[in-house]
Amino acid sequence: MSSPGLPESPAEVARLLGTTGYLADDSLATVAWLALRMQRPLLLEGEPGTGKTSLAEALAAALGQPLVRLQCYEGIDATQALYDWDFPRQILHLRALEAVGAHDGTASVEEAEKSLYDERFLLARPVLAALQSSPAVLLVDEVDRADDEFEAFLLEVLSTYQVTIPELGTVTAATPPLVVLTSNRTRELHDALKRRCLYHWIDHPGLEREVEIVRCRAPEVSAALARQVVTLVQQLRLDEGLLKPPGVAETLDWARALTWLGTTELDLASAATTLGALVKYREDSDKVMAALDRVLAR
Ligand SMILES: Nc1ncnc2c1ncn2[C@@H]1O[C@H](COP(=O)(O)OP(=O)(O)OP(=O)(O)O)[C@@H](O)[C@H]1O
Numbered sequence: 554m555s556s557p558g559l560p561e562s563p564a565e566v567a568r569l570l571g572t573t574g575y576l577a578d579d580s581l582a583t584v585a586w587l588a589l590r591m592q593r594p595l596l597l598e599g600e601p602g603t604g605k606t607s608l609a610e611a612l613a614a615a616l617g618q619p620l621v622r623l624q625c626y627e628g629i630d631a632t633q634a635l636y637d638w639d640f641p642r643q644i645l646h647l648r649a650l651e652a653v654g655a656h657d658g659t660a661s662v663e664e665a666e667k668s669l670y671d672e673r674f675l676l677a678r679p680v681l682a683a684l685q686s687s688p689a690v691l692l693v694d695e696v697d698r699a700d701d702e703f704e705a706f707l708l709e710v711l712s713t714y715q716v717t718i719p720e721l722g723t724v725t726a727a728t729p730p731l732v733v734l735t736s737n738r739t740r741e742l743h744d745a746l747k748r749r750c751l752y753h754w755i756d757h758p759g760l761e762r763e764v765e766i767v768r769c770r771a772p773e774v775s776a777a778l779a780r781q782v783v784t785l786v787q788q789l790r791l792d793e794g795l796l797k798p799p800g801v802a803e804t805l806d807w808a809r810a811l812t813w814l815g816t817t818e819l820d821l822a823s824a825a826t827t828l829g830a831l832v833k834y835r836e837d838s839d840k841v842m843a844a845l846d847r848v849l850a851r
């Protein structure tokens with residue numbers, strides 16, 4: 554059951570992701586491989602900064618396929634996701650027709666109308682673009698921000714991988730795109746959408762993997778500093794009850810900021826001046842400073 558171009562095993566997916574700098578554990582590599590094999594959308598949930606969005610980017614790079622990104626937000630609707638007509642260009646076209654028609658008397662209302670809905674006036678938004686350019690990776694980012702109707706629309710597209718444009722006909726993907734949906738779980742998604750997808754919760758990485766991620770993404774950071782930073786961040790996530798525990802993104806930012814300042818070993822002063830890379834709430838800063846005081850002042 555091999556199909557050309559698709560990785561042969563979860564281990565191969567992990568290896569390919571690794572070449573793009575994304576380090577996936579076995580369970581994530583397996584679910585991504587299954588999504589590819591079974592042609593099912595992949596729904597990723599997890600704390601902020603755990604690598605949900607970047608998995609889609611890494612998969613596209615690893616597979617050598619284009620990434621089409623749909624950022625969801627409150628109030629997004631099908632026109633922003635699917636297609637729209639280029640109204641200004643249609644008007645210009647109409648003017649041009651009028652000018653020519655008035656001149657040689659060939660204008661017919663019906664024909665003019667028809668010519669307005671030509672493919673060249675179609676603006677393909679991400680979902681249509683992904684169907685047209687498949688094989689592709691379609692990232693539907695932060696789907697929990699969109700509303701119920703939009704979710705229902707997505708469900709329909711993800712069930713058929715086709716879209717009907719009344720004036721033009723039906724567009725079907727030659728190969729269904731690999732769809733990656735991410736959610737920060739600000740609200741629960743509907744069961745119907747979940748049922749369509751393979752689901753994976755991405756946890757914060759363990760110590761060794763996070764050190765590896767820092768070494769890989771920020772090679773300028775010394776091995777010793779990377780380990781010190783990650784050890785501290787892992788402790789902060791577990792113990793301090795922060796409003797917003799730092800994700801991998803913040804670990805990377807903090808390690809980079811320290812390195813910019815020439816720090817090779819973490820101390821209280823350098824930690825204090827770079828704290829803005831790690832925590833973004835005043836209450837958290839206070840807690841982190843107190844924790845650093847305990848750990849580093851020894
Ligand atoms: N497993 C990993 N391997 C390599 N880099 C990673 C990994 N996990 C996270 N990162 C890095 O951490 C940063 C944050 O990742 P990303 O933006 O994908 O998180 P997210 O889960 O989408 O966060 P949010 O919920 O805030 O959108 C990125 O720079 C990404 O490259």
Ligand SMILES: [Mg+2]
Pocket residue numbers: 605606607694735
């Ligand atoms: Mg994201």
